[in-house]
Amino acid sequence: MAYELAPLPYDYAALEPFIDAETMHLHHDKHHQAYINNVNAALAKYPEWAAKPVDDVLRDLDKVPEDVRTAVRNNGGGHSNHSMFWHIMGPANGPGIGGHPSGDIAKQISADFGDFETFKKAFNDAAAKQFGSGWGWLVFAGGKLKVITSANQDSPLSQGLYPILGNDVWEHAYYLKYQNRRPEYLAAWWNVVNWAEVNKRFAAAKK
């Protein structure tokens, strides 16, 4: 069964004014769809791999047939990363969206970073410095939260890490509204983070 693009869990304009509707249309309908088309094409001759959830394929990336491994890393990664990304965001000013974190993730952020502002700064600095295209991530490793970055569409899953949250710093994620001002995009993005979903992912990361 080939992978399919799920609709956004909210309206294209729901993240305004922090992320504009035009960016969301292009990002979801064109970029995410292209990753799906490309990973489906790569796995077409390997039905036993195509049948697995994309996250499981990425966890076992080193076992994926070599002739399609790079295509799967890039496009399977793109599919997985964007599927996470849409869900860890939510309508600006909606309940539990933006503002300060709640629940277990709030406690763990305080324990590992001191406070939310310090964590945000560490995340934004790391993501701002990621050279070229990539992602900033929050992962849970060795009983602690850690900020990491990856290039291209490389998924933390392929390093044995579960992404609790991630922000896309490819220019396609922000260029229409923010042009070259990546730090401004990074600062604004926290206004649309869905902390309930992040808490769900944190619970999954601890398993």
Ligand code: MN3
């Ligand atoms: Mn993207």
